Structures are given as C-alpha cells and as structure tokens.
Amino acid sequence: MDSLILSMRLAACVSAILLLIGMPLAYWLAYWNWRGKFLLEAIVALPLVLPPTVLGFYVLIALGPHGPIGKLSESLFHRGLAFTFGGLVFASVLYSFPFTVQPLIASFETIDRRLLDASALLGASSLRTFAKVILPLSLPGIVTAVVLSFAHTLGEFGVVLMVGGNLPGVTRTASIDIYDHVQSMEYAEANRMALVLLIISFIVLSTVYGVNRRIGRRMWASWAAR
Amino acid sequence: MLKAQLQKARSASARSSFVLDVAIEIPSGITIVFGPSGAGKSTLLDCIAGLLKPDGGRIEIGGEALLDVAQRIDVPPAKRKIAYVFQSLALFPHMTVEQNVAYGLADRPAPQRASRVKAMLEAFRVRQLAKRKAHEISGGEQQRVALARSLATSPRVLLLDEPLTALDEGLKKSIMEDLRGWNAAQNIPILYVTHSRAEVDALGERVIVLDQGKIISTGTPHEVLDAPRRSSLAQASGFENLFSGVVTELRESDGVMRVRLVKGACEIETPLGHAAVKTAVRLAIRAGDILLATERPYGLSARNVIAGKIIALEQRGTMFVAQVAADADHAVVFTVHLTLGAKRALELDINQPAWLVIKTHSCHVLED
Numbered sequence: 001m002d003s004l005i006l007s008m009r010l011a012a013c014v015s016a017i018l019l020l021i022g023m024p025l026a027y028w029l030a031y032w033n034w035r036g037k038f039l040l041e042a043i044v045a046l047p048l049v050l051p052p053t054v055l056g057f058y059v060l061i062a063l064g065p066h067g068p069i070g071k072l073s074e075s076l077f078h079r080g081l082a083f084t085f086g087g088l089v090f091a092s093v094l095y096s097f098p099f100t101v102q103p104l105i106a107s108f109e110t111i112d113r114r115l116l117d118a119s120a121l122l123g124a125s126s127l128r129t130f131a132k133v134i135l136p137l138s139l140p141g142i143v144t145a146v147v148l149s150f151a152h153t154l155g156e157f158g159v160v161l162m163v164g165g166n167l168p169g170v171t172r173t174a175s176i177d178i179y180d181h182v183q184s185m186e187y188a189e190a191n192r193m194a195l196v197l198l199i200i201s202f203i204v205l206s207t208v209y210g211v212n213r214r215i216g217r218r219m220w221a222s223w224a225a226r
Numbered sequence: 227m228l229k230a231q232l233q234k235a236r237s238a239s240a241r242s243s244f245v246l247d248v249a250i251e252i253p254s255g256i257t258i259v260f261g262p263s264g265a266g267k268s269t270l271l272d273c274i275a276g277l278l279k280p281d282g283g284r285i286e287i288g289g290e291a292l293l294d295v296a297q298r299i300d301v302p303p304a305k306r307k308i309a310y311v312f313q314s315l316a317l318f319p320h321m322t323v324e325q326n327v328a329y330g331l332a333d334r335p336a337p338q339r340a341s342r343v344k345a346m347l348e349a350f351r352v353r354q355l356a357k358r359k360a361h362e363i364s365g366g367e368q369q370r371v372a373l374a375r376s377l378a379t380s381p382r383v384l385l386l387d388e389p390l391t392a393l394d395e396g397l398k399k400s401i402m403e404d405l406r407g408w409n410a411a412q413n414i415p416i417l418y419v420t421h422s423r424a425e426v427d428a429l430g431e432r433v434i435v436l437d438q439g440k441i442i443s444t445g446t447p448h449e450v451l452d453a454p455r456r457s458s459l460a461q462a463s464g465f466e467n468l469f470s471g472v473v474t475e476l477r478e479s480d481g482v483m484r485v486r487l488v489k490g491a492c493e494i495e496t497p498l499g500h501a502a503v504k505t506a507v508r509l510a511i512r513a514g515d516i517l518l519a520t521e522r523p524y525g526l527s528a529r530n531v532i533a534g535k536i537i538a539l540e541q542r543g544t545m546f547v548a549q550v551a552a553d554a555d556h557a558v559v560f561t562v563h564l565t566l567g568a569k570r571a572l573e574l575d576i577n578q579p580a581w582l583v584i585k586t587h588s589c590h591v592l593e594d
Contacts (some may be wrong), residue, residue: 122310122376123307137319
C-alpha cells in the first residue's frame, strides 16, 4: 500500500499546486484578449496530445545535472531533481496542466461579462470581483479542475516512469507498482492495486458528474474520456 | 451636470461600423437617448461608464474630469461613481436581494450599511424580498432591485440601458415614478437609453436623438419626433411610408404646399416647409394615419384622397396591414394599418379598389 499512499500524496501536491497556478492563468486566458493568446492556449493543451514519454524525456533532461532546472536545484539545495519526489511533482504538474486550466477557463468564460462590469461599477477592485463574483459562480468548474487533475495524476504512468524511475517509497507510484507486479507474474497483487485504482477513478468521476449535472455542463467529459 | 465630448470608432468587425462622435451636456433629471438599434446608444453609455475607452474626447461631472484623452486622464470604472443599469440588469445570481444592494457599500461600517440597504429597499418597494435570491423574483422586482443596488452608493450619474423594455406599461410607469421620487431629492443626471418610440412618449422628458453615432436632434419628444427632419429618424420613429417627391406649388396664405411624388402621378398636399418650388423632399406618413375607404369618399375635410388598388393584406397580431398601389405599375405603394374589425366590416380583399384619405398635417416633410 506504500505505493498507493505515495500516489495519493503526489496527486494531492500536484492538484494544490495546479490550482494555485491554474487560477490566475485561467483568469488571464479567459478575460484578456491579445494577439499571441492562441500560442499560450496551444502550449497549455499540449500535454493532452503529447506522448507521456516525450514529455517525460524532456523533463528528465531539464531536471538532470546538465539541465537548467537540475542546475538551479543543485545550486539552491545541493541536490538534483531527477528520480526524486520533487522531480515527480514537477513533471506531473506539467502533465496535468490542461486538466486544471481548461475546466477553469470554461467556467470563467460562462460567467456573464456584465456581472463583472456591474461589480466594477459598484466600486469593487478586480480582486474583490474575483473573490465575490467569479469564484462562487465558477465553483463547479473549480471542483472539476481539482478532481480531474487529482485523478489524472493518480493514474499517470509514462511520465512517472521516465522522470521518477522505480524507487520504492520515493517514486514507485501505484501504477508503476501494478506494472512491476505484472512483470513478475504476481497477478493477485496487480489485481488488488488495479481494482483500488479503478474504484477510486470511478468515485472521482461520479463526483464530477454529480457536481456538474446540477448546472448541466459536461465540457470536461471529452477530456475525461481520453 | 455631466459633460461628455467623445469619439469612438466601432471596430470593423461589429455589425454596423461608424464613428461615435458626440458632444452632450446632461443636466440633472431624466434625459432620454433615443435612436434605432445600432445607433451607438450603448457604446455611448459604456464610454461614459469607463467600460469602453474612447479614441478621443473628455468626460466630466461637475467640473471633475473622468476622462481626458489628450491629458491622459482615465479614471477606472470602479472610481467614477457612475451607476449603470444594464439591459440584462446583471444582478448577482448567487446573492440575495439584500446582498446585491449591499454590494457597493463594502467600505461602510456594518450598521450604516444595514440602514442604507433598508432605506434603498424601501424606496424601491422591495423590502419584503430582502432574503430572496435574485433569480427567484419577477422581472419587475428585478428592475427595482437593480435600481436600488446601483443607487445605494450615491452615484453622481445614473445610466439606464433599456432597463424597462420587457415590462408592461403599468409596471414601467410605477417604477419610473419611484425613480423620479428618489431623484427629486438626489437631483442627479439620469441618461435613459431606448429605441422604443412608445417609451419616449411615456417618459416625456428631454430627448437626444442618436443615429449612426451622431446626435441629429435634441428637444422635447414632441419637437423631435413628431416632425422628424431626417428619413432614418422617420423610419426609427415609426413612419412606414416614405416617398421621394418634388415641391410643385407653395400656397403660403393657406400654409400648405403640394408635392408630386417622383414615381407615379400622385400629388399630395403637405404643411408648408422650408423647401422652395422644384426642390426634392421626402414625405413621411404613418400607416396608422391613413384612412381607407372602399368607395370614393365625399364631403371630407382631408385634402388628400388617392385612388388605388389593394395589392396585399396581411394580419400582424391584432392588426391588419394593407398595401395599396396608387397606380397600375405599383410604383407608389402605401402601407395602411387597419384594425381587425375594420377589415371585417369593409370585407376587404386583394385587387379591390380602395381610396386612401390622408390629412395634410399627417404628411411630414423631411430634409434629407
């Protein structure tokens, strides 16, 4: 069960970090119009279509002792990031990025712009408008974003294998564990872990459907189906 | 006093592109901005509120500049102290009526805020709805809450963008009376935008007529709309019949002139205008101002009796619209409005001969 706890820890860290970065980025992408916006939108969506090995490979290079992030980490903490939990978090944040940002953009965009104008005309700052109007009205989108990025991180395999390797207790996540068991013909153990992941995924998705049914929005379904 | 002088080019992608170019001075009390859809009315309000940035110009309230493009002054909307009620009202759907009204009062101490909210809810007669969610109340109640919310902050100007269009006359009147009552004490300039002729007549205040981004007329509704000087305005204010003609004769002692329509052989007597003989003019006649007879009428005071033939009949709601051609090749076709009862009583049918009766003073001469 160590690997499952590790996966949960990883997913929780990644969802929290993604919510923190995703919120301002989604706000910016939803409400500002500028010429080069489509490029940023394409970059945000890139992990949806990129093979995990491609993403994992470049992250591994970047995190390695000669990569920019690896060097930065060496100079700051005197240790590299490749094959560590920190490195895994970094790679997973990139990999699950669209699963947070796209539901957030979608829910921000459905808010009537006139509500934001009304808030400003009543003297509210952008921050107050965000807290009092945008946030409460996009709550279902935020729940969707958190739950999807959590579930997606929980289930990832390729990126983890590339960046984290297979160190018990450090980078051996649940999905790697299943792969390991199958490789060693331990089908009973593999099945136990697989079943747990299956159940968790089902619970997570039914939560999202349940939350979204009330506002009749199913936009995320196409991403979840991937 | 609100003074605004501004230019704003509408983007080429917008449905109608024009340059909004106006200079207005709005005193305290209600001023109506009237014009057809796409005339730039909402653009004007958005510029005053600071939601759109004009290309040039200056906006000031009581001498204080809110915008001066040349001097790079541009006060953000949150600091302009301008209230704006949108057509959609934009009440916060997740908040109660009370919370909506209190929204703009965040910087006041709680007891003061509570008493202000109570006073506003009472002034607009929605006190009993305080705890209800904004989406649970009726359209008219929502209008009242929107007014209470935007006026709670003691704004310096109130902008209203067709807020009452969807309401029936009685409700509209009662809300406007409450607004007038409230403004009797505050005395701020109120700009009321509408494209509805009926609303202008009902409100009966000072009117600014906007068309294609320009102010084309200012005055009382009667002065501005009953004698329109431009054909686009005539169409906007409900003249279904517009004809080009040439002045053939002036009878100054009678206060009338005769206009021959360019197409066909029709001649029509109109009130004396500024035009001289042989000048081209446009004639505007409301479809509801034309009488229709199935036999040649005699002994009438009306000076224009035109023989023709009914070429189309169509029911529109509780009204019949008849098209009457004044000549064989249908070069001049009049649109006439009839009640259902009149259509029945006259047993009207297509291809039937008909006579149109138009009073001289129902013919409006336009400058083009």
